[in-house]
Amino acid sequence: xxxxxxxxxxxxxxxxxxxxxxxxxxxxxxxxxxxxxxxxxxxxxxxxxxxxxxxxxxxxxxxxxxxxxxxxxxxxxxxxxxxxxxxxxxxxxxxxxxxxxxxxxxxxxxxxxxxxxxxxxxxxxxxxxxxxxxxxxxxxxxxxxxxxxxxxxxxxxxxxxxxxxxxxxxxxxxxxxxxxxxxxxxxxxxxxxxxxxxxxxxxxxxxxxxxxxxxxxxxxxxxxxxxxxxxxxxxxxxxxxxxxxxxxxxxxxxxxxxxxxxxxxxxxxxxxx
Amino acid sequence: xxxxxxxxxxxxxxxxxxxxxxxxxxxxxxxxxxxxxxxxxxxxxxxxxxxxxxxxxxxxxxxxxxxxxxxxxxxxxxxxxxxxxxxxxxxxxxxxxxxxxxxxxxxxxxxxxxxxxxxxxxxxxxxxxxxxxxxxxxxxxxxxxxxxxxxxxxxxxxxxxxxxxxxxxxxxxxxxxxxxxxxxxxxxxxxxxxxxxxxxxxxxxxxxxxxx
Amino acid sequence: xxxxxxxxxxxxxxxxxxxxxxxxxxxxxxxxxxxxxxxxxxxxxxxxxxxxxxxxxxxxxxxxxxxxxxxxxxxxxxxxxxxxxxxxxxxxxxxxxxxxxxxxxxxxxxxxxxxxxxxxxxxxxxxxxxxxxxxxxxxxxxxxxxxxxxxxxxxxxxxxxxxxxxxxxxxxxxxxxxxxxxxxxxxxxxxxxxxxxxxxxxxxxxxxxxxxxxxxxxxxxxxxxxxxxxxxxxxxxxxxxxxxxxxxxxxxxxxxxxxxxxxxxxxxxxxxxxxxxxxxx
Numbered sequence: 021x022x023x024x025x026x027x028x029x030x031x032x033x034x035x036x037x038x039x040x041x042x043x044x045x046x047x048x049x050x051x052x053x054x055x056x057x058x059x060x061x062x063x064x065x066x067x068x069x070x071x072x073x074x075x076x077x078x079x080x081x082x083x084x085x086x087x088x089x090x091x092x093x094x095x096x097x098x099x100x101x102x103x104x105x106x107x108x109x110x111x112x113x114x115x116x117x118x119x120x121x122x123x124x125x126x127x128x129x130x131x132x133x134x135x136x137x138x139x140x141x142x143x144x145x146x147x148x149x150x151x152x153x154x155x156x157x158x159x160x161x162x163x164x165x166x167x168x169x170x171x172x173x174x175x176x177x178x179x180x181x182x183x184x185x186x187x188x189x190x191x192x193x194x195x196x197x198x199x200x201x202x203x204x205x206x207x208x209x210x211x212x213x214x215x216x217x218x219x220x221x222x223x224x225x226x227x228x229x230x231x232x233x234x235x236x237x238x239x240x241x242x243x244x245x246x247x248x249x250x251x252x253x254x255x256x257x258x259x260x261x262x263x264x265x266x267x268x269x270x271x272x273x274x275x276x277x278x279x280x281x282x283x284x285x286x287x288x289x290x291x292x293x
Numbered sequence: 294x295x296x297x298x299x300x301x302x303x304x305x306x307x308x309x310x311x312x313x314x315x316x317x318x319x320x321x322x323x324x325x326x327x328x329x330x331x332x333x334x335x336x337x338x339x340x341x342x343x344x345x346x347x348x349x350x351x352x353x354x355x356x357x358x359x360x361x362x363x364x365x366x367x368x369x370x371x372x373x374x375x376x377x378x379x380x381x382x383x384x385x386x387x388x389x390x391x392x393x394x395x396x397x398x399x400x401x402x403x404x405x406x407x408x409x410x411x412x413x414x415x416x417x418x419x420x421x422x423x424x425x426x427x428x429x430x431x432x433x434x435x436x437x438x439x440x441x442x443x444x445x446x447x448x449x450x451x452x453x454x455x456x457x458x459x460x461x462x463x464x465x466x467x468x469x470x471x472x473x474x475x476x477x478x479x480x481x482x483x484x485x486x487x488x489x490x491x492x493x494x495x496x497x498x499x500x501x502x503x504x505x
Numbered sequence: 506x507x508x509x510x511x512x513x514x515x516x517x518x519x520x521x522x523x524x525x526x527x528x529x530x531x532x533x534x535x536x537x538x539x540x541x542x543x544x545x546x547x548x549x550x551x552x553x554x555x556x557x558x559x560x561x562x563x564x565x566x567x568x569x570x571x572x573x574x575x576x577x578x579x580x581x582x583x584x585x586x587x588x589x590x591x592x593x594x595x596x597x598x599x600x601x602x603x604x605x606x607x608x609x610x611x612x613x614x615x616x617x618x619x620x621x622x623x624x625x626x627x628x629x630x631x632x633x634x635x636x637x638x639x640x641x642x643x644x645x646x647x648x649x650x651x652x653x654x655x656x657x658x659x660x661x662x663x664x665x666x667x668x669x670x671x672x673x674x675x676x677x678x679x680x681x682x683x684x685x686x687x688x689x690x691x692x693x694x695x696x697x698x699x700x701x702x703x704x705x706x707x708x709x710x711x712x713x714x715x716x717x718x719x720x721x722x723x724x725x726x727x728x729x730x731x732x733x734x735x736x737x738x739x740x741x742x743x744x745x746x747x748x749x750x751x752x753x754x755x756x757x758x759x760x761x762x763x764x765x766x767x768x769x770x771x772x773x774x775x776x777x778x779x780x781x782x783x784x785x786x
């Protein structure tokens with residue numbers, strides 16, 4: 021698939037530049053504003069310095085990070101086995117699962133919060149009042165994105181054959197899922213994890229209306245009194261998320277799809293199955 | 294009370310509400326919120342209505358003024374925040390005077406005008422949710438809000454606390470803070486709950502059409 | 506029937522989480538739209554057909570539909586760009602990480618970022634004014650539907666990239682080689698092998714984008730805080746107004762309407778997918 025004609029390369033480069041400009045310009049504008057010295061008109065790092073000095077902001081960062089980790093783990097534990105099972109054993113449930121996984125997106129967060137009130141009275145009764153109880157709600161919130169990513173990955177492998185081969189060789193379901201299927205859908209799982217982290221770090225409505233101090237809630241609060249600092253905080257969250265995900269993708273470099281590919285390549289009869 | 298704040302470095306000075314219709318303010322005037330949703334915006338529209346010859350019982354002139362503002366292209370539907378003010382996106386903002394005053398501390402060119410015959414006072418009410426998980430804690434919080442200490446904190450923020458008169462008599466008020474709050478000469482309009490209801494009904498029916 | 510129940514047992518954890526944290530709140534809200542304070546009435550459902558509500562619905566559908574299509578197409582292009590880079594390159598990882606983060610970037614911060622770029626005193630506005638003499642911010646297009654479409658695509662495109670890249674990566678090199686060895690040109694390969702394989706994933710992702718835009722409100726709330734022109738803003742106005750009280754029931758009816766719209770779109774999507782997925786198992 022490597023077209024190396026000059027026309028192709030130029031076309032590609034032009035596309036990259038266009039996309040790059042579109043996405044990076046607003047970020048530059050944010051950086052520009054957050055370093056502006058409003059009184060004397062030069063540049064200042066005061067807003068960025070505030071980020072490290074603020075204790076409340078630091079606490080909210082910790083909470084949001086923990087929430088992100090718990091949400092991703094919870095989501096993977098619940099969603100991946102479910103989707104595999106639906107494909108293999110209960111295809112009649114596919115429509116329902118898909119609809120359920122799209123529903124969180126259509127119900128505005130405002131409405132979910134109002135409806136959650138009663139449920140959360142019980143949750144806080146059993147599990148206490150930490151912001152970490154938001155994990156369950158966030159798992160539900162990231163379902164639409166995670167479902168789509170994992171579904172695309174599952175659709176591209178021959179799940180039935182893989183599973184039957186593994187089971188016929190004596191593997192239990194845990195082994196089949198963990199050691200046979202997961203490495204093959206790794207790209208989908210990573211995508212799902214990445215988008216989930218981003219969702220949790222960016223979620224504001226439910227946290228604020230439930231009264232928990234997560235990162236976004238704190239940023240908005242700062243924004244009511246201090247413009248540059250809140251813009252700096254938003255930009256910092258973006259940068260931080262970006263770096264975090266970049267590091268994650270580097271660390272998981274070992275699990276390259278290519279190993280799994282060789283094991284699942286269809287017999288080359290030239291006809292895609 | 295609602296006021297008009299403006300960046301004197303970017304727009305010519307404003308002396309009255311009618312100035313806002315001039316072409317120099319094209320695409321520059323923002324209101325803090327939607328009057329069918331936010332108390333600040335509601336009071337802002339009331340203030341404009343008073344300046345246009347309306348009254349607390351008749352907000353129609355206020356809505357009409359904003360319709361003209363929109364038709365002239367001067368009205369910005371953006372939600373003004375300190376960030377938009379400081380970056381120059383919203384050079385003119387109709388908002389509570391204490392919020393506008395806070396901006397002056399950060400942006401020295403930011404000035405505030407309260408139209409002389411259109412002074413409106415608004416109050417924010419406190420309530421405790423019947424189904425709250427910790428109603429006793431909520432009541433203690435309200436005790437704090439209405440204590441001398443709490444009221445002085447409000448004064449430090451630039452608003453006139455509700456117990457100000459009593460505290461001045463008792464000598465417990467923070468004089469330095471109160472001195473910074475603008476003195477109000479002349480008639481102050483405070484809408485009653487019934488007048489507020491009537492006005493909000495009118496707004497709910499007509500605001501979206503006027504600025505849509 | 507019993508067999509189905511037994512087969513469905515492992516689905517229980519998933520169902521439990523979804524029922525408790527999604528279905529119950531939703532049902533609570535729906536029931537409240539017809540039954541509040543002990544009174545059962547369809548008044549609020551009727552209010553859904555008022556001028557404001559219908560116009561908000563139309564604008565929401567228009568906004569979501571157009572950003573879904575634009576985001577899906579452009580996102581697919583960007584996804585293709587990414588996938589055709591070497592698998593372990595820094596560029597690829599960096600772009601995917603950036604897309605993950607930008608896909609969820611919204612609300613006040615995004616609105617401000619665009620204001621600071623093409624708004625009244627925006628960086629780009631000022632630059633264009635100096636160099637070309639045009640006034641980019643001019644008629645206030647940023648605060649109308651057009652502006653919202655532009656701002657929404659800022660997070661729609663990355664979202665499309667995130668969910669579509671796994672599908673693109675599922676296209677095996679062997680299939681292309683097989684097609685070429687049977688005499689197909691690049692165009693034929695795309696038209697008869699790749700596109701049919703990718704269409705279900707593409708449509709599914711577009712559907713996701715539609716739903717994402719349909720319910721998004723924080724960004725619109727910051728850019729167009731006057732008048733509630735789209736559905737989620739109308740819900741916010743009804744639920745959180747400091748001034749007009751007692752509209753919670755209306756908000757719930759609106760939420761019901763949103764669920765119905767997405768259900769309808771899902772049905773259409775399913776019909777489309779059945780037709781295009783003939784070759785897939």
